[in-house]
Amino acid sequence: MNDVLQGRALTKRFGHTVALDGVDITVRRGEAVAIMGPSGSGKSTLLHCLAGIMRPDSGEVWLMGQRIDTMRERERSALRRTRFGFVFQFGQLLPELPAEENVALPLMLGGVDRVRAVRQAREWFGPLGLHGMEARRPGELSGGQAQRVAIARALVSGPAVVFADEPTGALDQATGHDTMRLLVEATKHNGAGLVVVTHDPNVARFCDRVVEVRDGRLTGQAQGVPA
Numbered sequence: 001m002n003d004v005l006q007g008r009a010l011t012k013r014f015g016h017t018v019a020l021d022g023v024d025i026t027v028r029r030g031e032a033v034a035i036m037g038p039s040g041s042g043k044s045t046l047l048h049c050l051a052g053i054m055r056p057d058s059g060e061v062w063l064m065g066q067r068i069d070t071m072r073e074r075e076r077s078a079l080r081r082t083r084f085g086f087v088f089q090f091g092q093l094l095p096e097l098p099a100e101e102n103v104a105l106p107l108m109l110g111g112v113d114r115v116r117a118v119r120q121a122r123e124w125f126g127p128l129g130l131h132g133m134e135a136r137r138p139g140e141l142s143g144g145q146a147q148r149v150a151i152a153r154a155l156v157s158g159p160a161v162v163f164a165d166e167p168t169g170a171l172d173q174a175t176g177h178d179t180m181r182l183l184v185e186a187t188k189h190n191g192a193g194l195v196v197v198t199h200d201p202n203v204a205r206f207c208d209r210v211v212e213v214r215d216g217r218l219t220g221q222a223q224g225v226p227a
Protein backbone atom coordinates (compact mmCIF):
# COMPACT_ATOMS: atom_id res chain seq x y z
CA MET A 1 0.00 0.00 0.00
CA ASN A 2 1.48 3.28 -1.14
CA ASP A 3 -0.81 5.64 0.74
CA VAL A 4 1.17 7.34 3.49
CA LEU A 5 -1.36 9.83 4.77
CA GLN A 6 -5.12 9.96 4.51
CA GLY A 7 -7.69 12.47 5.66
CA ARG A 8 -11.24 11.12 5.56
CA ALA A 9 -14.36 13.30 5.71
CA LEU A 10 -12.60 15.93 7.79
CA THR A 11 -14.67 18.71 9.33
CA LYS A 12 -13.64 21.58 11.57
CA ARG A 13 -15.59 24.61 12.83
CA PHE A 14 -14.50 27.70 14.67
CA GLY A 15 -17.70 29.05 16.19
CA HIS A 16 -19.97 29.69 13.21
CA THR A 17 -17.12 29.47 10.72
CA VAL A 18 -16.90 26.17 8.86
CA ALA A 19 -13.18 25.84 8.15
CA LEU A 20 -13.33 22.26 6.81
CA ASP A 21 -16.52 20.83 5.38
CA GLY A 22 -15.88 17.16 4.64
CA VAL A 23 -12.43 16.86 3.08
CA ASP A 24 -11.02 13.61 1.72
CA ILE A 25 -7.36 13.64 0.75
CA THR A 26 -4.68 11.01 0.21
CA VAL A 27 -0.92 11.46 -0.06
CA ARG A 28 1.23 8.68 -1.42
CA ARG A 29 4.78 7.74 -0.68
CA GLY A 30 7.16 10.07 -2.52
CA GLU A 31 4.29 12.21 -3.77
CA ALA A 32 4.26 16.01 -3.55
CA VAL A 33 0.78 17.51 -3.16
CA ALA A 34 0.07 21.24 -3.22
CA ILE A 35 -2.96 22.58 -1.38
CA MET A 36 -4.09 25.80 -3.02
CA GLY A 37 -6.92 28.23 -2.44
CA PRO A 38 -7.63 31.81 -1.44
CA SER A 39 -6.92 33.18 2.02
CA GLY A 40 -9.40 31.87 4.57
CA SER A 41 -10.42 28.85 2.46
CA GLY A 42 -9.21 26.30 5.04
CA LYS A 43 -5.72 25.36 3.81
CA SER A 44 -3.93 25.83 7.12
CA THR A 45 -6.70 24.12 9.05
CA LEU A 46 -6.42 21.13 6.71
CA LEU A 47 -2.65 21.03 7.13
CA HIS A 48 -2.95 21.28 10.92
CA CYS A 49 -5.48 18.44 11.04
CA LEU A 50 -3.40 16.20 8.77
CA ALA A 51 -0.24 16.91 10.79
CA GLY A 52 -1.84 16.06 14.12
CA ILE A 53 -1.48 19.63 15.37
CA MET A 54 -5.24 20.13 15.55
CA ARG A 55 -8.05 17.64 16.08
CA PRO A 56 -10.81 17.66 13.48
CA ASP A 57 -14.38 17.82 14.84
CA SER A 58 -15.19 14.72 12.82
CA GLY A 59 -13.51 12.53 10.27
CA GLU A 60 -10.31 10.54 10.52
CA VAL A 61 -6.61 10.97 9.84
CA TRP A 62 -4.53 7.88 9.07
CA LEU A 63 -0.76 7.65 8.85
CA MET A 64 0.50 4.43 7.28
CA GLY A 65 -2.38 2.37 8.54
CA GLN A 66 -2.49 3.97 11.98
CA ARG A 67 -5.28 6.32 13.04
CA ILE A 68 -3.71 9.44 14.53
CA ASP A 69 -6.53 11.93 15.16
CA THR A 70 -7.76 9.97 18.17
CA MET A 71 -4.34 9.79 19.81
CA ARG A 72 -3.65 11.72 23.01
CA GLU A 73 -1.74 14.97 22.67
CA ARG A 74 1.42 13.37 24.06
CA GLU A 75 1.39 10.63 21.46
CA ARG A 76 0.63 13.08 18.67
CA SER A 77 3.47 15.27 19.81
CA ALA A 78 5.90 12.33 19.69
CA LEU A 79 4.53 11.39 16.29
CA ARG A 80 5.05 14.92 14.95
CA ARG A 81 8.64 14.80 16.15
CA THR A 82 9.49 11.39 14.69
CA ARG A 83 7.24 10.84 11.65
CA PHE A 84 6.61 14.38 10.37
CA GLY A 85 8.85 17.21 9.24
CA PHE A 86 7.81 20.86 9.06
CA VAL A 87 8.95 23.80 6.95
CA PHE A 88 7.34 27.17 7.68
CA GLN A 89 7.28 30.47 5.84
CA PHE A 90 9.96 32.03 7.99
CA GLY A 91 12.28 29.05 8.64
CA GLN A 92 11.69 29.44 12.39
CA LEU A 93 15.25 28.47 13.14
CA LEU A 94 16.59 29.19 16.61
CA PRO A 95 18.72 32.32 16.14
CA GLU A 96 21.23 31.53 18.89
CA LEU A 97 22.13 28.07 17.54
CA PRO A 98 24.51 27.38 14.63
CA ALA A 99 22.87 25.95 11.53
CA GLU A 100 24.11 22.41 12.23
CA GLU A 101 22.54 22.42 15.70
CA ASN A 102 19.28 23.71 14.30
CA VAL A 103 19.25 20.71 11.97
CA ALA A 104 20.31 18.36 14.78
CA LEU A 105 17.59 19.57 17.13
CA PRO A 106 14.85 17.09 16.20
CA LEU A 107 17.34 14.24 16.75
CA MET A 108 18.44 15.61 20.12
CA LEU A 109 14.82 16.06 21.19
CA GLY A 110 14.37 12.40 20.31
CA GLY A 111 17.21 11.42 22.66
CA VAL A 112 20.20 11.19 20.27
CA ASP A 113 23.33 12.58 21.96
CA ARG A 114 24.61 15.92 20.72
CA VAL A 115 27.80 14.70 19.03
CA ARG A 116 26.02 12.02 17.04
CA ALA A 117 23.10 14.28 16.20
CA VAL A 118 25.37 17.03 14.89
CA ARG A 119 27.41 14.52 12.89
CA GLN A 120 24.22 13.24 11.29
CA ALA A 121 22.98 16.79 10.71
CA ARG A 122 26.18 17.78 8.89
CA GLU A 123 25.57 15.11 6.25
CA TRP A 124 22.68 17.21 4.94
CA PHE A 125 24.69 20.35 4.24
CA GLY A 126 26.49 19.17 1.09
CA PRO A 127 23.45 17.70 -0.71
CA LEU A 128 21.43 20.84 0.06
CA GLY A 129 24.11 23.18 -1.27
CA LEU A 130 25.01 24.42 2.20
CA HIS A 131 28.60 23.30 2.37
CA GLY A 132 30.58 25.59 4.70
CA MET A 133 27.44 26.98 6.37
CA GLU A 134 27.41 24.51 9.27
CA ALA A 135 28.63 26.90 11.96
CA ARG A 136 26.73 29.97 10.83
CA ARG A 137 23.92 31.38 12.92
CA PRO A 138 20.59 31.90 11.10
CA GLY A 139 21.22 35.67 11.07
CA GLU A 140 24.34 35.03 8.97
CA LEU A 141 22.43 33.12 6.28
CA SER A 142 20.48 34.42 3.29
CA GLY A 143 16.74 33.75 3.21
CA GLY A 144 17.23 30.90 0.73
CA GLN A 145 20.02 29.34 2.78
CA ALA A 146 17.92 29.56 5.93
CA GLN A 147 15.07 27.71 4.18
CA ARG A 148 17.51 25.00 3.08
CA VAL A 149 18.55 24.59 6.70
CA ALA A 150 14.85 24.33 7.56
CA ILE A 151 14.46 21.64 4.86
CA ALA A 152 17.39 19.70 6.35
CA ARG A 153 15.82 19.98 9.81
CA ALA A 154 12.51 18.72 8.43
CA LEU A 155 14.16 15.67 6.85
CA VAL A 156 16.83 14.73 9.39
CA SER A 157 14.60 12.34 11.36
CA GLY A 158 13.56 10.41 8.25
CA PRO A 159 9.90 11.51 8.37
CA ALA A 160 7.05 9.83 6.51
CA VAL A 161 5.54 13.18 5.54
CA VAL A 162 6.89 16.72 5.31
CA PHE A 163 4.44 19.60 5.73
CA ALA A 164 5.32 23.00 4.33
CA ASP A 165 3.21 26.11 4.90
CA GLU A 166 4.01 28.83 2.31
CA PRO A 167 7.68 27.71 2.37
CA THR A 168 8.73 30.31 -0.19
CA GLY A 169 6.49 33.13 1.04
CA ALA A 170 9.39 35.22 2.34
CA LEU A 171 11.73 34.66 -0.64
CA ASP A 172 12.15 36.40 -3.98
CA GLN A 173 10.80 34.46 -6.96
CA ALA A 174 14.05 32.91 -8.23
CA THR A 175 15.15 31.83 -4.75
CA GLY A 176 11.65 30.57 -4.06
CA HIS A 177 11.72 28.35 -7.14
CA ASP A 178 15.16 26.95 -6.23
CA THR A 179 13.90 26.26 -2.73
CA MET A 180 10.76 24.50 -3.98
CA ARG A 181 12.72 22.38 -6.42
CA LEU A 182 15.09 21.36 -3.64
CA LEU A 183 12.27 20.69 -1.18
CA VAL A 184 10.44 18.43 -3.66
CA GLU A 185 13.61 16.61 -4.77
CA ALA A 186 14.98 16.07 -1.27
CA THR A 187 11.64 14.86 0.05
CA LYS A 188 11.17 12.43 -2.83
CA HIS A 189 14.75 11.24 -2.53
CA ASN A 190 13.98 10.31 1.07
CA GLY A 191 10.76 8.54 0.14
CA ALA A 192 8.57 10.91 2.15
CA GLY A 193 5.27 12.44 1.13
CA LEU A 194 5.10 16.22 0.86
CA VAL A 195 2.14 18.48 1.58
CA VAL A 196 2.67 22.12 0.58
CA VAL A 197 0.19 24.86 1.39
CA THR A 198 0.50 27.79 -0.97
CA HIS A 199 -1.59 30.41 -2.73
CA ASP A 200 1.01 30.71 -5.50
CA PRO A 201 0.49 28.60 -8.67
CA ASN A 202 4.19 29.03 -9.50
CA VAL A 203 5.03 27.24 -6.28
CA ALA A 204 2.33 24.60 -6.70
CA ARG A 205 3.56 23.60 -10.16
CA PHE A 206 6.62 21.95 -8.63
CA CYS A 207 4.30 19.38 -7.04
CA ASP A 208 2.89 16.22 -8.65
CA ARG A 209 -0.67 17.16 -7.86
CA VAL A 210 -2.60 20.26 -6.91
CA VAL A 211 -5.78 20.23 -4.83
CA GLU A 212 -7.95 23.34 -4.52
CA VAL A 213 -9.71 24.29 -1.31
CA ARG A 214 -12.74 26.61 -1.41
CA ASP A 215 -14.85 27.29 1.65
CA GLY A 216 -13.50 24.21 3.37
CA ARG A 217 -14.14 21.81 0.50
CA LEU A 218 -11.86 20.35 -2.13
CA THR A 219 -13.14 21.63 -5.44
CA GLY A 220 -11.25 19.43 -7.83
CA GLN A 221 -7.81 18.15 -8.41
CA ALA A 222 -5.53 19.19 -11.21
CA GLN A 223 -2.36 17.46 -12.30
CA GLY A 224 0.66 19.63 -11.62
CA VAL A 225 2.89 20.64 -14.49
CA PRO A 226 6.29 19.03 -13.97
CA ALA A 227 8.89 21.66 -13.12
Ligand code: ADP
Binding pocket: 014, 017, 018, 019, 037, 038, 039, 040, 041, 042, 043, 044, 045, 046
Ligand atom coordinates in the same frame (compact mmCIF):
# COMPACT_ATOMS: atom_id res chain seq x y z
P1 ADP B 1 -6.26 29.55 4.94
O1 ADP B 1 -5.10 28.81 5.48
O2 ADP B 1 -6.75 29.02 3.63
O3 ADP B 1 -6.02 31.03 4.88
P2 ADP B 1 -7.52 28.86 7.45
O4 ADP B 1 -7.52 27.39 7.50
O5 ADP B 1 -6.48 29.60 8.23
O6 ADP B 1 -7.50 29.34 5.92
O7 ADP B 1 -8.93 29.39 7.94
C1 ADP B 1 -10.18 28.89 7.47
C2 ADP B 1 -11.31 29.64 8.16
O8 ADP B 1 -11.32 29.34 9.55
C3 ADP B 1 -11.18 31.16 8.07
O9 ADP B 1 -12.49 31.71 7.97
C4 ADP B 1 -10.53 31.53 9.38
O10 ADP B 1 -10.89 32.85 9.76
C5 ADP B 1 -11.11 30.50 10.33
N1 ADP B 1 -10.19 30.16 11.41
C6 ADP B 1 -9.01 29.51 11.29
N2 ADP B 1 -8.42 29.34 12.50
C7 ADP B 1 -9.24 29.90 13.40
C8 ADP B 1 -9.21 30.04 14.83
N3 ADP B 1 -8.19 29.55 15.55
N4 ADP B 1 -10.24 30.67 15.42
C9 ADP B 1 -11.28 31.15 14.71
N5 ADP B 1 -11.38 31.04 13.37
C10 ADP B 1 -10.38 30.44 12.73
